[in-house]
Structures are given as C-alpha cells and as structure tokens.
Amino acid sequence: MDRFGSIITAAGLGCFAFAFVLSSLYPWMITGGSKPETNIAVLAQDVSPEFRDLKARWPVAFDAAYPQGVDALTMQQLVGVSPDDARRGRSEAAWEASYAQALRDGRDSYISEGCWHCHSQYVRPVSNEDQRWGPVSVWEQDNNSLQRPMLWGTRRVGPDLTYEGGLRSNDWHAAHFWRPSEVSPGSVMPRYPWFFREGWQVRRRIDPEIAERTGLSGDTSYALPGVYDSQAEAEAALQSTRDSLPNSLAAESERLFVEQGKGLNHRGLSMLAYIQWLGTWMPEPEPEAES
Amino acid sequence: MSTVDMPFDDAPRAADSAETRADELVHKQLIKWHFSFGVAFLLTSMTAGFLVSLNFLNLYPFENIEWLNAGRMRFLHTNEVAYGFLVNCFVGALYYAIPRMTGKPVFSKKLGYLIFFVWQFLVLATSLGQLFGFAQALEWGETPTGFRPGSWDLEYIPVDFLIELGAVLVALQFLTPLARSIHKKMYVSQWYLTAGIIWLILTYVMGNTLPEWSMPGASGAATVGLFIHDLVGLFVTPMGWGLMYFFVPIILRTPVWSHALSVIGFWALAFFYPLNGVHHFLLSSIPMSVQYGAVISTMAVEIVVTTVIVNFFGTMWGKGYALRTNLPIRWFYTGMIFYFLTCLQCAFHTSLAMQKVIHFTDWVPGHAHLVMLGVFAFWIFGMITWLWPRITGNEWHNRRLNQWQYWLTLIGLLIMFIDLTAAGLVHGAMLDNLSPWMSMVEALKPYWGVRTFAGGLILTGQVLWSYNLWKTARTPKPYDYRVDLVQPEAS
Numbered sequence: 001m002d003r004f005g006s007i008i009t010a011a012g013l014g015c016f017a018f019a020f021v022l023s024s025l026y027p028w029m030i031t032g033g034s035k036p037e038t039n040i041a042v043l044a045q046d047v048s049p050e051f052r053d054l055k056a057r058w059p060v061a062f063d064a065a066y067p068q069g070v071d072a073l074t075m076q077q078l079v080g081v082s083p084d085d086a087r088r089g090r091s092e093a094a095w096e097a098s099y100a101q102a103l104r105d106g107r108d109s110y111i112s113e114g115c116w117h118c119h120s121q122y123v124r125p126v127s128n129e130d131q132r133w134g135p136v137s138v139w140e141q142d143n144n145s146l147q148r149p150m151l152w153g154t155r156r157v158g159p160d161l162t163y164e165g166g167l168r169s170n171d172w173h174a175a176h177f178w179r180p181s182e183v184s185p186g187s188v189m190p191r192y193p194w195f196f197r198e199g200w201q202v203r204r205r206i207d208p209e210i211a212e213r214t215g216l217s218g219d220t221s222y223a224l225p226g227v228y229d230s231q232a233e234a235e236a237a238l239q240s241t242r243d244s245l246p247n248s249l250a251a252e253s254e255r256l257f258v259e260q261g262k263g264l265n266h267r268g269l270s271m272l273a274y275i276q277w278l279g280t281w282m283p284e285p286e287p288e289a290e291s
Numbered sequence: 292m293s294t295v296d297m298p299f300d301d302a303p304r305a306a307d308s309a310e311t312r313a314d315e316l317v318h319k320q321l322i323k324w325h326f327s328f329g330v331a332f333l334l335t336s337m338t339a340g341f342l343v344s345l346n347f348l349n350l351y352p353f354e355n356i357e358w359l360n361a362g363r364m365r366f367l368h369t370n371e372v373a374y375g376f377l378v379n380c381f382v383g384a385l386y387y388a389i390p391r392m393t394g395k396p397v398f399s400k401k402l403g404y405l406i407f408f409v410w411q412f413l414v415l416a417t418s419l420g421q422l423f424g425f426a427q428a429l430e431w432g433e434t435p436t437g438f439r440p441g442s443w444d445l446e447y448i449p450v451d452f453l454i455e456l457g458a459v460l461v462a463l464q465f466l467t468p469l470a471r472s473i474h475k476k477m478y479v480s481q482w483y484l485t486a487g488i489i490w491l492i493l494t495y496v497m498g499n500t501l502p503e504w505s506m507p508g509a510s511g512a513a514t515v516g517l518f519i520h521d522l523v524g525l526f527v528t529p530m531g532w533g534l535m536y537f538f539v540p541i542i543l544r545t546p547v548w549s550h551a552l553s554v555i556g557f558w559a560l561a562f563f564y565p566l567n568g569v570h571h572f573l574l575s576s577i578p579m580s581v582q583y584g585a586v587i588s589t590m591a592v593e594i595v596v597t598t599v600i601v602n603f604f605g606t607m608w609g610k611g612y613a614l615r616t617n618l619p620i621r622w623f624y625t626g627m628i629f630y631f632l633t634c635l636q637c638a639f640h641t642s643l644a645m646q647k648v649i650h651f652t653d654w655v656p657g658h659a660h661l662v663m664l665g666v667f668a669f670w671i672f673g674m675i676t677w678l679w680p681r682i683t684g685n686e687w688h689n690r691r692l693n694q695w696q697y698w699l700t701l702i703g704l705l706i707m708f709i710d711l712t713a714a715g716l717v718h719g720a721m722l723d724n725l726s727p728w729m730s731m732v733e734a735l736k737p738y739w740g741v742r743t744f745a746g747g748l749i750l751t752g753q754v755l756w757s758y759n760l761w762k763t764a765r766t767p768k769p770y771d772y773r774v775d776l777v778q779p780e781a782s
C-alpha cells in the first residue's frame with residue numbers, strides 16, 4: 001500500500017470520508033438533520049420584555065436602529081415625545097421585525113468580538129453546572145438559526161451564557177459593557193466603548209431633602225431616558241418635559257438640566273437584545289407518538 | 292541501504308554531481324521568501340499572543356481602540372500562527388524536500404511565485420478582516436467567509452474560498468512531482484505529504500461550509516470539532532512527520548530504524564486521527580455514542596504515536612551525541628518528546644472523568660501551546676536552522692544566538708505549560724465547588740502573570756533568532772557544510 005494512487009484513495013479520501021460519516025454526518029442525521037431548524041423570524045415572535053425596555057431607556061437610538069413601525073412620526077418630530085406616547089406605538093408585527101433584526105445583529109457582534117472565546121453556551125451534566133446555571137443542555141434547544149454557526153465555545157474565562165437572558169437588567173449590562181471592572185471589580189473582560197454613542201441628555205438633580213437624608217451630594221443627578229444627537233434636541237426635550245409638568249411641580253422642573261452623556265448605540269442595543277434572549281427559547285416538545 | 296528506508300538524499304558533498312543535480316531542482320529563492328514571511332508572521336502573532344496575555348492581567352494597552360481589542364487580537368494570534376507561520380514554513384520546507392525525494396521539479400516556478408503572493412495576501416486579508424469585525428465563528432478557522440454569518444450576503448473578501456483555491460494550487464504544485472517520482476516505491480515521507488495535502492483541501496472545505504450554512508447546534512459542533520482536529524491531525528501533523536522522516540535520516544546519515552513501524556504509524560494515523568473530532572465537545576448534547584467513539588479513538592492514537600516515537604529513537608540509536616552537537620537534531624527530538632507527552636496527555640484528559648475538571652480551563656491552552664509551539668514550531672525552528680545557511684550560502688552570523696533561542700524557548704515553554712496546567716486544575720476545582728466567578732478569576736491571575744513572563748522569554752528567543760537570520764542572509768561569509776555533519780567531536 002505505498003503507491004501514489006493507493007495513498008490518495010485509501011488514506012486521503014477513504015479514511016477522511018469514513019471519519020466524516022461517523023463523526024459529522026451521523027450526529028447530524030440524528031440531531032439537526034432530523035428536524036428542521038427554527039429560523040430567526042420564528043424565534044423573534046416572542047418579543048422579550050427586556051427588548052421593549054431597551055426602547056423605553058434609549059428611545060432615540062432605538063428608533064434609529066430599528067425604524068420598523070416608527071414612520072408615523074419623523075425622527076425630528078419624535079424629539080421630546082415621551083417614550084410611552086401612543087404616537088410612538090409599534091404594531092406587534094413591527095416589534096417582531098425589530099427584534100429579529102436585533103437578535104441577528106447582536107449575534108453577529110458576539111461572533112466578531114470573539115465573546116465566544118471567553119464564554120461558553122452549553123451546560124454540562126457535571127461539575128454542579130446545573131446548580132450554577134440551569135438545566136443541562138439538550139440538542140433541541142440549539143436547533144435554531146442563531147446557533148448556526150454554533151456558538152458553544154471551548155473556554156470559560158467568563159461564565160456560561162446559556163441562560164443569561166433575564167438574569168440581569170439592561171442597565172447592568174450597559175454599565176458592564178462600558179467598563180466591566182466597574183460592576184465586577186477586577187474583571188478581565190475587555191471594555192466595549194464602541195457599543196455606545198456620545199450625545200446630550202436631560203438629567204435631573206436629586207431632591208435636596210433626599211440628598212440630605214441619604215448623605216449624597218446635592219449635585220447628584222441621574223439621566224432621563226434618551227440620548228440626543230445635538231444639544232438643541234436635548235434642550236427641546238427638556239422644554240417639552242417642563243411643559244408637561246403641572247405647576248405644582250415647578251421646583252422639580254428647575255432641577256432639570258442638559259448635559260453631555262452616553263447611551264447605547266445600534267450595536268450595543270442589539271448586543272443587549274441578543275444577550276437577554278439567550279436561554280429564553282425552548283422548542284415545543286414533540287407531540288407524543290400515537291401508540 | 293534499501294531505497295524505502297532513506298529519503299534518497301544525503302549530506303551535501305561539494306564535488307558530487309548527483310548532489311548538484313538534486314540541488315538544481317530546488318528553488319532556493321522561494322524557500323527563502325516563504326521562510327522569511329513565516330518568521331515575520333511568527334513574530335507578529337506572538338506579539339499578539341503576548342498582548343492578549345496582558346489583557347488577562349488588566350494591563351491591555353489598547354483597550355479603547357476598537358480594532359485592536361483583545362477579543363479580536365486573539366483571532367489574530369491563533370490564525371497568523373497557523374496560516375502565516377506554520378503554512379509558510381511547511382511550504383518552504385516542501386520546496387526543498389519534495390524535489391529532492393522525487394527527483395522531479397515542482398509543477399512550475401511561476402506558480403510558486405503566484406502561490407507565494409496569493410498566500411501572503413490571504414494571511415493579511417485574514418488578519419485585517421478579523422481586526423475589523425469579519426471573523427468567522429469557527430475555532431482555528433476564523434478566516435473570514437466574507438459573508439454575513441449564516442447567510443449569503445457578501446460583506447468582505449471571501450478569504451475562505453480563496454484559501455481553498457490556494458490549497459488546490461499547492462496540491463498541483465507538489466502532487467505533480469510526487470506522482471511523477473523517479474523512484475518506483477514511495478518513501479514514508481511521501482505518504483504523509485501526499486495524504487496531508489489532500490486532507491487539507493477536504494478538511495478546509497468541510498469546516499468552512501457545513502457549520503456555517505447547513506448544520507446548526509449540536510451537529511455543527513460535531514463538525515467544528517472534526518475540523519479543529521483534522522486541521523491539526525490531518526494537515527499539521529502529517530506535514531510535520533513527513534518532514535521529520537525526511538530531515539532526520541539525512542542529518543543523522545542513517546536509514547529509518549524500522550520500515551514496519553513507519554507503515555503502522557502512517558496507517559493508524561490516517562485511520563484513528565480523524566475519528567477524534569468530537570472530543571472537543573465532550574459531555575455536551577452531541578449524541579453520547581459519538582462521544583464515546585471519539586474518546587476511544589483518541590486513546591487509540593496514543594498507540595500510533597508510540598510506534599512513531601520508538602521508530603525515531605531507534606533511528607538515533609548510537610548517535611545520541613547528536614543531541615549535543617547538532618542543534619537541528621536537538622530541536623527535532625525535543626519536539627518529539629513533547630509530541631509524546633502531548634498525546635499521552637490527550638489519552639488521559641479525553642476521559643470523561645478528566646473532561647469534567649479540565650475542559651473550559653487554562654489546561655487546554657496549556658496543551659495547545661505544548662503541541663503547536665513545543666512540537667511543530669520546534670520542528671520548524673530545527674528545519675530552518677538546518678536549511679538557512681544552505682539556501683543563503685552564508686555561514687551563521689552568530690551561532691550562539693541560536694543556542695540562546697533554543698534555551699529561552701524551551702524554558703519559556705516549560706514554564707508556560709506547567710503554569711497553565713496548574714491553572715487549569717485550580718479553575719476546574721473552583722468551577723466544581725461553586726466558587727463565585729470573580730474569586731476564581733482572582734485566583735487565576737497569578738498564573739496568568741507567570742504565563743506572560745514565560746511568553747516574554749519565548750518572544751525574546753524568537754527576536755534573537757530572527758535577528759540572526761536577517762544578519763546571516765545579509766552578510767556574505769562562505770558556509771562550510773562540514774561543520775554541521777553529525778559526528779561525536781563536531782564543533
């Protein structure tokens with residue numbers, strides 16, 4: 001067996017094909033190949049509450065990133081319109097389309113940033129992993145288009161993310177992507193400043209009474225939802241917020257001011273949508289075969 | 292001396308006309324270029340590895356620059372080392388070995404230059420694609436598909452397909468002389484090289500298409516595992532052993548110890564190695580029957596490895612002094628010892644009991660560096676060290692720098708391996724005992740610090756060597772091959 005032709009056919013083609021059938025085709029036949037994969041449009045039918053929450057928190061960036069269903073108002077007109085104003089409403093179909101787009105964009109970033117080299121996406125039946133993260137993984141839960149290419153990973157510098165969805169708030173994730181070591185001191189996860197955009201925000205200084213009681217500085221303030229591209233837009237938003245306040249809250253309106261700030265951009269929003277999706281989908285169990 | 296036991300070559304004898312003829316078949320310029328680019332990519336990819344290791348200590352210098360982010364730098368590290376360093380250097384060595392073994396020139400010199408330029412372009416396109424966000428989710432094959440993940444929307448150069456094309460050209464270039472060999476029987480090197488080239492094409496096509504476009508979840512994982520393993524086991528390994536079977540007998544001037552062992556080693560590799568794939572995702576939702584199969588064939592590979600190692604140590608029998616007097620031989624045999632160790636490690640840690648502890652931990656990068664750096668890079672260092680004065684015609688600028696490279700790399704690698712292995716055990720135990728995540732990360736940081744230190748030693752070794760290669764190529768100083776002949780009292 002040491003002639004050119006026999007090496008090519010027996011070793012080069014034969015051994016390769018044998019192994020391919022046993023360790024790729026055969027597992028495919030009894031898993032993914034036996035049942036069609038669920039595509040993204042179907043996955044997105046179940047819009048997560050966290051995804052809707054993203055819109056409440058970062059309305060401007062959200063509408064710009066997922067314009068489905070916002071054409072009732074132009075972007076210019078949207079400024080200053082409160083996030084839960086009915087005119088901003090989206091039909092359920094528009095929500096689903098936005099969600100599908102966000103999941104896909106988020107998955108793409110997850111791949112290109114190399115998250116999967118530090119985080120795994122499957123839970124093993126050993127090492128108390130089911131206590132740490134949740135039920136042991138079954139192949140059916142990965143039989144969907146967001147797992148093609150599959151993102152199981154082979155390394156756990158950071159925790160497994162199979163069931164990450166809903167575990168933490170959007171705010172936590174946003175702060176974490178901005179600077180992981182701020183929420184997890186000492187974390188070696190890289191920071192992702194490019195998930196954020198610079199802009200102008202309306203902020204509210206806290207009530208002096210509360211400041212006194214809690215011992216916080218009187219200058220402490222927090223941001224209202226929305227990060228605007230220009231100072232003028234933020235001022236307009238500030239004005240319309242003031243206008244909507246009743247006279248009894250005049251002091252309150254004095255505490256509002258405009259300042260530069262940061263919010264998630266398109267990439268950040270879709271990454272959060274993806275992270276908050278993980279583990280929230282399970283296929284319908286097969287109907288019992290008739291006996 | 293029987294023809295099947297020697298690679299039909301001998302140490303150079305200046306006045307020997309057969310030798311001169313063999314030499315004419317070799318395109319030295321191409322070899323020099325491939326080696327030079329290979330070493331340049333080695334330096335950049337190691338620098339990238341060093342940077343990534345700094346990230347683990349919260350010392351990453353470019354944390355605010357998107358395209359130099361640590362996550363993307365890790366793609367660059369493993370891909371440039373594989374496609375830039377290993378492939379370039381293997382191809383360079385093939386330009387030397389194959390024509391001399393077969394007595395036939397490669398397909399075409401012009402094709403050689405075409406392959407050279409196309410390949411360097413692809414390596415650069417891969418690195419840039421990865422830095423700018425087009426990496427593919429295929430471990431060790433993050434070369435951009437060029438398409439948006441899982442779809443057919445083109446957004447970057449389709450590097451994968453071009454690499455496949457490049458591999459076909461490489462096959463044309465080298466299979467031609469292998470098929471037309473002037474010798475009736477094939478020498479063992481030729482089996483490995485022939486099969487390895489075919490396997491490269493098949494593996495690359497399989498790994499870069501199926502998990503991306505047709506196999507989701509568990510089935511994709513099985514195929515990705517197969518790809519990772521085939522790329523190492525069916526391309527890098529056959530190239531490595533094929534070239535070892537060529538260089539070792541030539542340098543030691545002795546035939547291979549046992550033809551029978553060579554046959555067993557080759558066929559057992561061809562049969563068992565590709566069956567290992569799924570061992571990269573054990574205890575997962577891939578069907579258990581497939582997982583058990585992978586575990587058993589992984590253990591079987593250890594038998595293959597033992598036969599090959601025994602064969603090579605048999606070959607060296609009585610010439611052990613070469614380890615002291617001949618640096619290339621020392622690189623080769625150190626690599627072989629590491630090869631044996633890595634595979635022995637495999638046979639144990641593929642068991643589900645050990646998988647439970649060591650999978651997902653630093654143990655795995657420890658293992659990966661032992662095999663990629665400790666074996667294949669060591670062999671390449673040996674080959675280049677032996678060939679460089681022969682293809683440039685110049686005596687080494689400074690032979691002591693090569694010794695420095697050897698010791699710095701060896702010590703650095705040993706520290707890195709022991710350190711990461713220990714870190715893996717700590718990590719595995721803390722995963723199991725439900726320690727909070729950050730206390731685990733903090734516990735691993737001292738180990739990661741030692742890894743950075745070890746990486747510094749290795750990097751220094753390669754910088755010294757590269758400087759030496761550069762100076763040697765630039766400074767005309769006639770080289771006398773007799774200095775390197777293996778004899779007890781050589782220099």
Ligand code: HEM
Pocket residue numbers: 117155337338340341342343344365368369372653655656659660663664668742743745746747749750
């Ligand atoms: C200066 C020397 C080097 C340093 C500091 C270094 C550092 C690193 C780091 C930090 C990682 C990431 C590990 C992780 O994800 O936890 C890595 C992975 C890797 N490196 Fe290196 N490296 C060096 C040299 C090399 C060389 C020469 C090779 C190959 C010839 C190599 C092959 C690999 C491979 C295959 C991986 C992937 C390991 C895995 O996924 O398990 N490295 N290296």
